[in-house]
Structure formats: structure tokens, C-alpha cells
Amino acid sequence: MENVQLKSRIDILLKYSKKDVGLSVLGIATIMVTFILSITLGKSFFSINNFQSMMFQISEFGFLALGMSIAMLTGGIDLSIVSNAGLSGVLAAFVMSGKIIPITDSNQMFIIILAIVVAITNSILCGLVNGVLIAKISVPPIIATLGTMILFNGIGMALTNGESVGLLVDDYWKFGTSTIGVIPYIFIIMVITMILINIFLSKHKLGKQIYLIGENKIASLFSGQNTERIIIRIYMIIGFLSGIASLIMISRVNSARMGFGDTYQLQAILVAVLAGYDPNGGKGKVLGVVLGITLLQFLQSAFTILNFTPYSKKLIWGSMLLIVMIINYFLNKERKPRKVAVKEVSKK
Amino acid sequence: MDSTKQGNIKMNKRKLTDMEKYLLIIMIGYIILVSFVNPMFLSFETLFDMFRSGSGTMILALGVMIVIISGGIDVSFTSIAIIGAYCAINLMLKFNINNIYFAFLVSGSIGIFLGSINAIIIYFFKLPTLIVTLGTSSVFYGFMTTFIGTKSIPLAQMPSSLVDFGSKNILTLSSEHGNYGLSVFIIIIVILLFITWFIMQKTMLGRKIIAIGNNEEFAKRIGVNILQTKLFIYCYMGLLSGIMGIIYFSDLKIVNPVTLVGSELMIIAAVVIGGVKLTGGHGTILGTVLGVLLIQLFKSTLVFLGLSTSWNDLFIGCILIFSVCIISYKEKLRNQKELRFSNQ
Numbered sequence: 032m033e034n035v036q037l038k039s040r041i042d043i044l045l046k047y048s049k050k051d052v053g054l055s056v057l058g059i060a061t062i063m064v065t066f067i068l069s070i071t072l073g074k075s076f077f078s079i080n081n082f083q084s085m086m087f088q089i090s091e092f093g094f095l096a097l098g099m100s101i102a103m104l105t106g107g108i109d110l111s112i113v114s115n116a117g118l119s120g121v122l123a124a125f126v127m128s129g130k131i132i133p134i135t136d137s138n139q140m141f142i143i144i145l146a147i148v149v150a151i152t153n154s155i156l157c158g159l160v161n162g163v164l165i166a167k168i169s170v171p172p173i174i175a176t177l178g179t180m181i182l183f184n185g186i187g188m189a190l191t192n193g194e195s196v197g198l199l200v201d202d203y204w205k206f207g208t209s210t211i212g213v214i215p216y217i218f219i220i221m222v223i224t225m226i227l228i229n230i231f232l233s234k235h236k237l238g239k240q241i242y243l244i245g246e247n248k249i250a251s252l253f254s255g256q257n258t259e260r261i262i263i264r265i266y267m268i269i270g271f272l273s274g275i276a277s278l279i280m281i282s283r284v285n286s287a288r289m290g291f292g293d294t295y296q297l298q299a300i301l302v303a304v305l306a307g308y309d310p311n312g313g314k315g316k317v318l319g320v321v322l323g324i325t326l327l328q329f330l331q332s333a334f335t336i337l338n339f340t341p342y343s344k345k346l347i348w349g350s351m352l353l354i355v356m357i358i359n360y361f362l363n364k365e366r367k368p369r370k371v372a373v374k375e376v377s378k379k
Numbered sequence: 380m381d382s383t384k385q386g387n388i389k390m391n392k393r394k395l396t397d398m399e400k401y402l403l404i405i406m407i408g409y410i411i412l413v414s415f416v417n418p419m420f421l422s423f424e425t426l427f428d429m430f431r432s433g434s435g436t437m438i439l440a441l442g443v444m445i446v447i448i449s450g451g452i453d454v455s456f457t458s459i460a461i462i463g464a465y466c467a468i469n470l471m472l473k474f475n476i477n478n479i480y481f482a483f484l485v486s487g488s489i490g491i492f493l494g495s496i497n498a499i500i501i502y503f504f505k506l507p508t509l510i511v512t513l514g515t516s517s518v519f520y521g522f523m524t525t526f527i528g529t530k531s532i533p534l535a536q537m538p539s540s541l542v543d544f545g546s547k548n549i550l551t552l553s554s555e556h557g558n559y560g561l562s563v564f565i566i567i568i569v570i571l572l573f574i575t576w577f578i579m580q581k582t583m584l585g586r587k588i589i590a591i592g593n594n595e596e597f598a599k600r601i602g603v604n605i606l607q608t609k610l611f612i613y614c615y616m617g618l619l620s621g622i623m624g625i626i627y628f629s630d631l632k633i634v635n636p637v638t639l640v641g642s643e644l645m646i647i648a649a650v651v652i653g654g655v656k657l658t659g660g661h662g663t664i665l666g667t668v669l670g671v672l673l674i675q676l677f678k679s680t681l682v683f684l685g686l687s688t689s690w691n692d693l694f695i696g697c698i699l700i701f702s703v704c705i706i707s708y709k710e711k712l713r714n715q716k717e718l719r720f721s722n723q
Contacts, residue, residue, distance in 0.1 A: 346521025
């Protein structure tokens with residue numbers, strides 16, 4: 032009797048450790064990389080300057096990675112986040128360039144707020160387009176967002192002819208580059224967003240519904256949820272995150288151009304997969320995204336310090352993506368027999 | 380007797396699919412519009428120019444079509460094309476081999492090899508093809524640029540056979556601007572079109588590819604060798620990429636290994652515009668050809684409308700979204716009518 036109880040307890044324990052095995056692997060990898068970097072690079076890596084520049088870069092990219100991971104949570108993918116951010120950035124830059132409304136000292140604050148509103152509205156609208164295509168018209172997410180990616184890019188290119196739009200508002204640029212102590216403002220914004228999204232996904236009703244939809248869309252439909260409306264909302268949230276990313280991007284370089292941040296596309300997918308998000312949906316945690324971004328940023332800074340070519344970064348990121356996927360495959364394989372039976376029933 | 384004969388005729392004559400009809404209508408409408416605005420557009424010169432610049436896209440699109448019909452997606456083909464061609468041309472320069480067939484052979488072999496790596500990873504680890512090929516694309520490309528080089532080869536140093544091949548015409552016409560002609564690339568395209576058509580329509584292999592695209596599990600249970608079929612699919616894609624790489628460089632007349640990569644999504648878009656369903660199992664060669672032609676038409680004719688090439692993406696994006704909406708919405712209505720639910 033006691034034996035049985037003990038056995039079931041051990042089972043539960045094993046189940047929990049296995050449930051988060053991807054996350055633990057990632058955590059161990061992050062610690063190991065940090066350890067190796069501290070030995071090999073020492074002070075040149077662990078300097079305040081280096082950490083500050085890493086924080087700037089992380090906050091620019093973090094929102095996009097977060098958006099991509101939420102898309103993967105639903106079993107979809109969003110290829111349009113970067114072009115959405117590009118288009119929103121260009122629109123905001125137009126407002127702040129003084130071409131539409133002349134800038135005076137007195138209306139600077141108003142123009143900044145207007146630009147932020149324009150960028151966020153546009154990005155949410157772009158997300159809405161994605162959501163409607165995916166939910167209402169049943170276009171597979173990858174192809175819907177491929178289409179909108181080209182479309183948003185096209186609108187931005189047609190507006191700017193591929194040239195960059197400079198900003199004339201000083202305060203905005205100052206906000207993007209200034210810090211509290213050593214910590215940049217934008218980094219604080221990103222940390223707060225991460226925490227909010229984490230609470231939203233784990234506590235809020237809509238957040239839980241996202242996991243359900245990712246796990247099994249038909250089941251969640253039959254359990255009486257309005258899956259179409261939920262998916263549209265999710266893609267609007269993803270669009271919103273792209274909008275914030277765009278605002279941060281233009282504040283960092285003080286101008287906007289289409290095609291800026293194109294390399295983030297692969298990186299965002301990489302971080303989401305690295306973070307333990309299953310491309311088929313239903314699995315993943317915000318903590319994983321945080322770890323994934325940290326790991327990637329540490330490696331990237333190390334590459335820069337070591338003077339590697341940008342191409343070797345590509346090689347290492349690509350290999351990391353494949354290796355993580357393969358490790359996850361082997362980890363999942365162990366507990367597959369139990370899962371297959373459940374899945375088969377739910378699919379029929 | 381009469382009715383059976385009629386039936387036979389009907390069977391032989393394939394009806395156009397809806398998508399093909401829409402594409403033809405859009406194309407004809409667009410051509411009429413452009414020639415109205417600018418009569419210069421209607422000439423053999425424009426046509427031949429389009430064939431020349433579209434030939435690379437066409438070749439890749441054939442491979443992408445097969446991959447998508449099999450239910451997968453490949454984004455590594457542009458890096459494979461560049462690697463194959465760049466390595467082949469470097470070898471030619473190193474060993475002083477000046478033979479265009481050698482270039483195709485080496486480039487094609489490298490393509491087949493890299494394609495088989497894709498297939499093996501996809502098959503053995505049962506991973507989503509998009510993510511695998513995203514990964515392998517950066518690995519292949521990163522490997523080449525790190526260990527082989529990124530130096531571009533100018534026209535003066537390029538093997539002469541390659542340059543000759545790029546400027547060879549099978550038909551030359553002259554106008555007041557000078558000579559122009561139908562490039563020799565068209566022969567390769569016709570051959571590849573025929574081979575692809577033959578594989579998809581006349582062989583068991585083609586049936587197997589479609590079966591896998593419709594339902595891999597069912598295909599396995601009726602005895603399709605999944606590994607073999609996938610190896611073929613991705614190796615064929617690799618082979619086509621290798622061929623395309625050589626054509627691309629010989630057309631450009633400069634070997635620059637940092638171009639082309641990044642344009643893979645546009646080619647996938649061309650295939651999807653042609654009505655090949657991304658969920659697999661459906662797609663026609665005619666549709667793919669029309670899709671590529673349509674994109675090529677936009678690429679090369681915006682100038683005639685007085686628009687800069689920056690408008691290119693806008694048009695293509697609109698048409699892409701329009702075409703996938705039609706396909707997907709029709710399917711949704713059908714699924715609703717038959718009470719089918721899918722996890723897509």
C-alpha cells in the first residue's frame with residue numbers, strides 16, 4: 032500500500048521534471064555558456080559597457096521574439112512581425128520627421144504621442160489583418176503571414192522608395208538612449224512587458240485559452256470556445272508587440288527604413304524554438320524566451336568581442352536551432368507512447 | 380458509342396482549375412492595361428527579357444512546387460543554389476577547367492548532396508520542414524561563407540564558357556536598339572518542365588509524392604517508402620537549385636555569393652499564387668508556371684507604368700493574399716458543409 036503511494040509520488044515528480052526538461056536543458060546551457068565566457072573572455076565580457084549595450088539590443092529584439100513565441104503557442108507562426116514593425120516604424124517616423132506636421136518647440140510632446148499612437152494603431156491593425164485571414168478565412172498561418180509580410184513590406188517600400196526617414200524630434204531619441212543608472216529605459220519597459228505577458232498567459236482566461244487552442248484546436252472549439260475570436264485577438268497582441276519593437280528600433284537609430292531588422296526573422300524563430308515552444312503549439316513559457324534571448328545575446332556579444340564575421344554567427348545559430356530541435360525530439364520520444372494514445376482519440 | 384467517345388475526349392482535355400482561370404484573367408487584364416498605358420510594352424524584346432530574367436525563378440519554382448505538394452516547405456534552396464554554383468566556379472578556376480557541363484555537374488551534385496541532408500534530418504527527427512530548412516539554410520550558407528569565402532568574382536575572371544553560355548541565344552532578332560534574342564535558358568526550362576511533368580503525372584513516384592502530401596500516415600500504411608520518396612523530393616529540389624545557381628551567375632555575369640539568399644520567400648509566394656496548396660497534396664504545373672509568369676510580369680513591367688520597382692512587393696503581396704484567400708475560403712466553406720474539422 033505504502034509502496035504504491037510512493038511509486039505514484041515518484042511518478043508525479045518525474046512527470047514534473049520531464050515536463051520542464053526543455054527549460055532545464057536551456058537553463059543549464061545558459062549557465063554553462065556564461066561560465067565558459069567568464070573564463071575565456073573575463074573582464075572584456077563582464078564590463079558595464081558590454082552589459083549596457085547588450086541590454087539595448089535585447090530590448091529591441093525581445094518584443095519580436097515574444098510575439099513569435101506567442102504565435103507558436105497557438106500552433107501558428109508569424110512571419111510578418113519584422114515587416115509589421117518596419118511599416119509601423121516608417122509611419123511613426125513620417126509623423127516625427129516634420130514633413131506632415133511642422134515641428135515646433137511647443138508641440139514636440141504632442142507629436143511624439145501622435146507618432147506612438149499611429150505606430151501602435153497600425154501594428155494592431157496589421158495584426159488584425161493576420162488574425163482575420165487566419166481565423167475567418169482559414170488561411171494556414173504561415174502562408175497568411177507570408178502574404179502579409181510581403182504586403183506590409185510593399186506598402187512601406189512604396190511609401191519610402193526604400194530610403195530611410197529621419198526623425199527631427201530630439202526628446203524621442205533621448206528617451207531611447209538614456210538610462211537610469213546603467214539600465215536603459217527601454218530595457219525596463221521590456222522587463223515589465225515580459226512580466227505582464229507572463230501573468231497574462233498563465234493567469235488570464237484568454238492566456239489559458241491560447242494554450243488550449245495550441246494543444247488541440249478542434250477540442251477547444253467543441254468545448255464551446257469562440258476560437259476564431261481568440262485567434263484574432265492573439266494576432267492583435269502579436270501586432271501590438273511588433274509596434275512597440277518598431278518604436279524602440281526607430282528611437283535607437285533615430286530613423287526608420289524598411290528592411291531594417293530583417294535578420295531578426297530567423298532569430299525570433301530560433302529563440303522561440305530554443306525556449307521550448309513547440310511549433311505544433313500548446314507548449315512553452317515566457318521564462319524560456321528570457322533564457323533564450325539571454326543565451327543568444329551572450330553568444331552574439333562574445334562573437335563581437337572575438338571579432339567573428341557575421342556569417343559565422345549564422346552558421347552557429349543555424350546549428351543551434353537544429354541541435355535544440357533534435358535534442359527536443361529525443362526528449363519527447365521517451366514519453367511518446369503514453370501521449371500517442373491520448374492524441375489519437377482526440378483527433379477522431 | 381457516341382457518348383463514350385465524348386467521354387474520352389473530355390477526359391483527355393483537362394479543364395483549367397479555378398485558380399488558373401483567375402490567374403489568366405489577371406494576367407490578360409494587366410497586359411492590356413500596361414500596353415494601353417505604354418505601347419512599347421508589346422514587343423518581343425520585353426517577352427524575351429522576361430524569359431531570361433525569369434528562368435532562374437522558374438527552375439526553383441518547379442522544385443518548390445514538388446516540395447509543397449509533398450506537404451513540406453523548403454527555404455534553403457537559395458543558399459544551396461549559391462553554394463553549388465560558387466563552389467563549382469571556384470573549382471573551375473582552380474583547376475582551369477573551362478567547361479559548362481562540368482559546372483552543371485558539380486553544382487548539381489552539391490545540390491543533391493545538400494538536399495539529401497535536408498531530407499535525412501526531416502525524416503529521422505520528424506521535425507517541421509520550415510524550421511529544419513531555416514536551420515540548414517543558415518548552416519550551409521554560414522559554412523560556405525566562413526570556410527570557402529565571400530569574395531566575388533568579376534566578369535574578367537569568370538570562366539569564358541560560363542559567360543558564353545549566359546549570352547548565347549537560340550534566336551536572335553535585331554531592332555533599332557541593337558540585337559536581342561531568346562536565351563538558351565529556355566531549352567533547359569522546357570526540359571526541366573517536361574521532366575517534372577513526367578514525374579508528377581506519369582510515374583508512381585509522382586503518385587507517392589501526392590499521397591504523402593495528402594496524408595503521410597496513410598501513405599505509409601499503403602506501403603509508400605517515405606524515406607525514399609522524401610530523399611527524392613529534397614534531392615530533386617537540390618539538383619534544380621544547383622542548376623539554377625549556374626544559370627543565375629551566368630546571367631548576372633558576376634559571381635557574388637552574397638546575393639539571392641533572402642529571396643526564397645518570394646519564390647514560395649510565386650508557387651502559392653499558382654494555386655499549390657501549402658497544406659500539401661494539391662498543385663499543378665500549369666498553375667506554377669502562371670504564378671511565376673505573373674510575378675515576373677510585375678517585376679519587369681512596373682517601369683512601363685511609370686512606377687519604381689519599390690512598388691513590386693505591394694502588388695505581389697495583394698495578389699498573394701487574394702489568391703490564398705480564394706483557395707482557403709472555398710475549402711473552409713466545403714469543410715463546413717461536410718462537417719469536417721481540421722486542426723489547421
